[in-house]
Amino acid sequence: MRRHLLGWRIALRLARRDLLKHRARAIIALVMVTLPVLAVVTADILIQTADVSPTEGISRRLGAVATAEVQIFEGRQRVTQGPDPLRDWVAGDELSRATTFADVEGVIGHRSKLAAPTSSELVVRTPHGREAVAAEQADVTAPLARGFYRLDGGRWPAASDEVVVNQAMRDRGVGDTLTIVDRDGTESSRTIVGTIVDATRRSGEVVVGLPGTLPRLTDDGMGQGWLVDGPPLTWSQVQRLNDLGVLVTDRHIASHPDDYPDSMDDGSGDSTTLQVAALIVVMALIEVVLLAGPAFAVGARKQQRSLALLVASGGTPAQARRVILAGGLLLGVAAAVIGVAGGIGAAWLLQPVVQRFNASWLGPFDVPWPHLVAVAAFGLASAVIACVVPAWIASRQNVVAVLAGRRGDAKPTRAFPVLGVVLFGIGVLMAIAGASGRGDLMVAWSAVVCVLGMVLLVPVVVSWVARAAGRFPLPVRFAARDAVRHRTRTTPAVAAVAATVAGVVALGISTSSDEKQNRESYTPNLVMGDASVTPDYGYLDPRPDRPTDWDQVADVVREHAPAARVSPVVGVGQTSTTSWVNVVFADPARTAEDEQISPSSSSSALGTDVVVSDGAQLPSLVASYFSADEGVAETLSAGRAVVLTSDASQTRLDQVAIHVETSDDDGPTVSTPAVTVPATVLYRPDDDVAPLRAILPPSVARRAGVPAATVALDVAQPHLTTEAQKDLQAALQDLPTPAGVYVERGYQADAYTRIVQWVLAALGAILMLGGTLTAMFLALSDARPDLATLAAVGAAPRTRRRVAAAYTFVVSFVGAVLGMLVGFVPGLAVTWPLTAEGYSGSDHVGPYIEIPWLMIAVVVLGLPLLTAVVVGLFTRSRLPMVARVG
Amino acid sequence: MNAPETRPVLELAQVTRIHGAGGLAVHALREVSFETYAGELVAVMGPSGSGKSTLLTLAGGLDQPTSGRVLVEGTDLTAVGSAERAKLRRTSIGYVFQDFNLIPALTAGENVSLPLELDGVPTRAARAAASTALGELGIADLADRFPDEMSGGQQQRVAIARAVVGDRRLILADEPTGALDSVTGEDILRLLRARCDAGAAGVLVTHEPRHAAWADRVVFLRDGAVVDEAGEPMAAVRS
Known part of the structure; x- marks a missing residue:
């Protein structure tokens, strides 16, 4: 043992002196190993910092004071949860009665409580138009609300017409008054009394008001959560609350998930993750070893005379090998130390840059030491492995030749290329x-x-x-x-x-x-570059009880896209907001079997899947969808319907039976009697996505009782930039009967x-x-x-x-x-x-x-x-x- | 002849070394036999390519003969493995080369103590032995210098110190004065002679007759074979 260590001592001494003597070469090898270590350490620290761990995240969810949040699930069902319900929970059996907060207090005792901040979408008017932003409602000055928001200027809201906003909201140019658009389209204003910093969101717009002072346009359906103080909850309390249909986020339990049983975690995915990690490490190791290899190879060659002398003085091949390996060891240690230290420094410097590109606040600067030790070991290993082949070759050299000033390379063995071919073959088979x-x-x-x-x-x-x-x-x-x-x-x-x-x-x-x-x-919805305008009510509820004013809509479109040709698309008009109209086509001989005629799939970017047209002015998408020899325009002008089918045998039909069904949530309510009309049935294969199901001439539509009306605007080549499209959308949303615009831009990578x-x-x-x-x-x-x-x-x-x-x-x-x-x-x-x-x-x-x-x-x-x-x-x-x- | 004092330190018996095979075969040595005894300096002379250096590499166990036997202090180098031969180089055989061949990354002292350290001798003891060896050659003050901080003559003295450190009894010197001026060269040979007089056996490869004058005996090689020997083997003199 002692002799072994002594052998390494000479090797290390020789290697160290050699590295110091040939600094340029040493630095190349050092850089090749250090850079990957540095890069991985930097990335790891930044990822760990950006990643909000359970412990770090819990304060964002519970504020600074509360012990836990309890949430009575609206579904009135038992629940099963892991340590953190945000990660996993499932609903179970139904409960006989709704749980009340008194039931909760029966488990955890009487504690002070506060309604947890609620989050939803909110539509506000900005100089840009109507925009959806995030809204939170909370009793912001209550002791239990401490830590959710930080007041950065002004004061907290004290009345129902006061709100605070974050800087991102201010940057939208809202000034001191915020105009809020309610579900029914009515507008009301709030006074902005302060600027806050939200604990989680950094770049998104946030509006915060007192509970019940802002419309909630969206609801997660989870029910109201309550923040409570007092001593930490026990796991058995959590389970008893789960039996009452209550989800519990306890500060201690949720931030120490490993200490509690998690029935939800089936452990799957671990082996895959491990394999992927192993794969990445192996690939990186190969790459680093190969990159650093030449420098070590040259180093070993430059030392060949020293090594020959070592052997002449009685050194064994193993001792010669050790000298080269020692060089790798020294450089590896240096690379690991420099790489880890440099990586920590680089991550510290890059932190603000990463924050700028991140919509959420980063967690605290997080140095994951166990990871860094592993990365450092990786650096050391790659340097040593990079030396293995040069060391092996150096120990096999012909000492006599080297001492005589000739090259002493041992002959390359034939086995390696053969092994290479075999490995490559195995790789291909794999x-x-x-x-x-x-x-x-x-x-x-x-x-x-x-x-x-x-x-x-x-x-x-x-x-x-x-x-x-x-x-x-x-x-x-x-x-x-x-x-x-x-x-x-x-x-x-x-x-x-x-x-x-x-x-x-x-x-x-x-x-x-x-x-x-x-x-x-x-599948494009429209011809490339074309646009369509269809009714779009956003969060508006109730919807306006009159049909879309298409002239008004067309005026707005022409204003924003003066060059475009705007033409109305006439199709099946939807007459009500609570029911919808469906046109059914069938084989007249087999209406009893309810055998419908339709393509396998159709889109409805035109606002309808049954177009009404005499063939003279078909929307460009429709016109381009049919080939010229299908003679669609002629068929229509001859008063025949054009119907698509995915069943080739139906193309023999010369006429089809049409009836109109009106349905609501509970199914069909009214059905007109079937009318048989002349038609041409065209075949479309299964994988075709048709822009419509049928085109009816106006005369046929009338005979069949199809309620024809303008359902959309076909806007040919409006040449709208994305920015201009946003402006048009904002303007269309502002109309008494709001509409939305879609522009076909083709496949966007x-x-x-x-x-x-x-x-x-x-x-x-x-x-x-x-x-x-x-x-x-x-x-x-x-x-x-x-x-x-x-x-x-x-x-x-x-x-x-x-x-x-x-x-x-x-x-x-x-x-x-x-x-x-x-x-x-x-x-x-x-x-x-x-x-x-x-x-x-x-x-x-x-x-x-x-x-x-x-x-x-x-x-x-x-x-x-x-x-x-x-x-x-x-x-x-x-x-x-x-x-x-x- | 079997007594330790009269046993040759180095004995080559019918040594042949052929490089390559078939039509490309080169006979570097042909059935060479000779012996060197303690206290004796043998000069090996011959023109370039006559096999002088091959003889030294075989004597030091750096290469193996095609046939014949090489014995160093009774150990047959052809019968032991490379590890054993390496051990013999650490304990019994010392090399001195023409171009000094000190390891540039080690100081003079470290170069000299290298064979001992490789042999597992504790560093302190190895350094002490090195310092003694350097002292005997009158260059104790050079111990901490690196090779490129010394003159050629000084480097060669260090190389001799390395060759003899740890009581090694066989010194193999390959043109040790080839890269030195004549005055310094004479100094080096005087030192070698002195080491042999102190009990070592030396083999000196040279092509200069006046250097051969320091030797007890001269072996002439031509085309790999011994063509002449001048002087009496020490054993013969002693017996």
Whole structure:
């Protein structure tokens, strides 16, 4: 043992002196390991800080004083809850009678209580129009309400016509008077007497008034909650209250969820989470190890003479190995310490930035030490692992050759490439298994296996490139041969680039295929760029008892979109707000069987699914939906109805039976007798989403008793920006018969997907550049004597630049091509099951595979070329002088 | 002959070393036999490529002969594993090379104590032994200097100290004066001679006849074979 420790002491001493002596190289390795540690620590702290833990969150929900909140569930049912009802609870058996607060006091004793703040939506008038904001009602000055709001200016509301608002509400330009729009459309005003800071919301608008002073437009249906003070509740009290149908949020219990039984938590998902975490750690470890690898490989090579001497002085191969590993150990410890300290500092500095993008208040600055220890261990492990191969190679070197001044590399074993092929094959099989139903995690692990296999194949590929390089100009030939001569340095650099590109390509394929699926399965409601205006009453209740004034609506539309062609859409008019009219089409011969004729699905962005038109002025969506040879306009002008069906056999029908049903909540109430009219029945396949079910000529509509009326405005090409659309919407909402506008903008890519793609691309580019440039830097310093020889025999100074550029290109291009090939495996495997099934009810044919060729071309060809050019332009061109011997 | 005093410290018996195989085979040494005894300095001479350095690497156990036996203080290097050979280098064999070959990251003292520390000798004891060895060579004051803070002659003295520290009895010197001026070179050889007179066995590879004059015996190599020997083996003299 003692001897073992002594062996490490020499190794550490040698490693430390070597690192101090070759600072530039040490710093490269240090940076490669430190940066990921720093990034993860920063992200972790920020996430933990933004995440409001149960303990932190409870004060936002109970204020500063209350012991607990009890809420008598309006459903009059027993409940079962976990320690925190916000996370999980279920309703059970019905209770024989409603629970009262006296029943609650029977369990917890008499305590002071306060109605908990209630939250709902509220419509206010701002200079921008009518807007929905959050409203809370609470007895804000009561002792139990302390901690919910902080008064930032002015005073608390004292009367029913006074409110306080937060800064976000003030920023909407409401001044000192707030106009509130009630459900029935009447407006009333409140005086804003103060500005508050809400405990939870930061950027959303909040209005706070005394209880019962603001209209509640929405209700969560949970019933009134009560804040109580006094001693903490016990778990048995909570259970007794649950039996009374009362949900309990106790400050102590909810903030110590692990101390109480949680019958709701079935523990599922833990193993998946663990696997995902393990996967991420493994992938990050591989990437970091590969990125740091070249620096350690060069370090080990530079030490080969020292190690040969060590062996000549009686050191064993294990002792030589230890010297290299000790270097990794020292750098790993340094990287862990610097990374964790720097990460804490960076998180502290970034906290305000994150707050700016977050609608809720962040929790207190939270340093999760157990996580940080794990991340530090990760840094240490990656540095040591990065040294394993260089150490192993160093211990196998030919001591005699090295001492004689020759290169002492042991011959590469043939076993590794074979193992690489085997691993890659296993990875592909795993990917296929994952794609055929074994799950996404299998696919992800297959990526790890493929990457490991690829790493083992890199030396072979590099040697092929070197062999093929004989025909290339000197700089490329030199670079390719140098790459293969210094396999230990080149392999991790190429593999790091490849692993990065593999990840980018795999995720690129899956995200763009996913987006393709979304795009192709998107059904537009209108022709692209068109708009429709339909009645929209918002929270208005009761609704106006007169029909929409379409002339007024059209005037507002024309005012906001002067260029648009506005035409009314005539369809089935809904005559009442409590019942609705449905037109039923059937086979006249089989009306008894109630066999209806209809397409499998239809949308109603036009405000109706049965349009009434003589064919002269069909809404553009309707006109474009039918093909010219279906002759819809002619059919209609000939007085025949056009009816769509998903049953191909019904197209033989020459006439259909129509009757009109009027229904209310309890079912059909009135049904007109069926009328048989001439019709053309058109087939639509199951996966078609039709914009309507039928078009009736006015004469047919009259005969069938269909109440035809204007139901919407068809606004062709209004050229409205989103901002202008918002203004139009606000103006339409302000009408006595309010309406809403919809503009068809086609498929809008999810902003989140876009951001993820950009972040991925940026991260990939950084990793690729980092890996390539460090390898290039190390290669140039390695190649000093060779470049000096080149200079001595008359090479021009720019040769150094060209060699640097060529080396950069060889490393990044070979890596990118390999990475692309590897990335296809998990990329396709994960995309297959992801896009094979459509949404329920639709039978879209999948899988949707889209290879983002442009992105791949940029990554595989563009980035390597760009890097090479940049390196070529910025490398010092002066060639070193011939080095002195020794 | 079997008494400890008369046993050779180094014995090569019919040693052949062939690099490569088939048509590319190079015979570095052909059936070379010779012995070195305690107190004796043997010079090995020969032109470039004659196998001088190969002979030293085999004697130190850094390489293994294709056939024949190499014995160091009675241990057959061809019959023991690499760990045992490494141990012999820590305890019995010391190397001195042409280009000094001190580990640049270690001080003179640490370089000298390296074999002992590698052998598990506690640091304090190893340093004491190193300081004694340096003192015997008259360079105790250099103990804390790094190799690049010393002259070539000083570095080579440190290398000799490293070769003899811990009472090692076989010194293998490969052109130890090759990178030194002639005055300093003579100093180094005087030191080597002195170490041998004090009881060590030395093998000195050189191509300069005047250096060979310090040796008790000269072995001439050509194309890997011993072509001549001048002087009497010590054992013969003693017996």
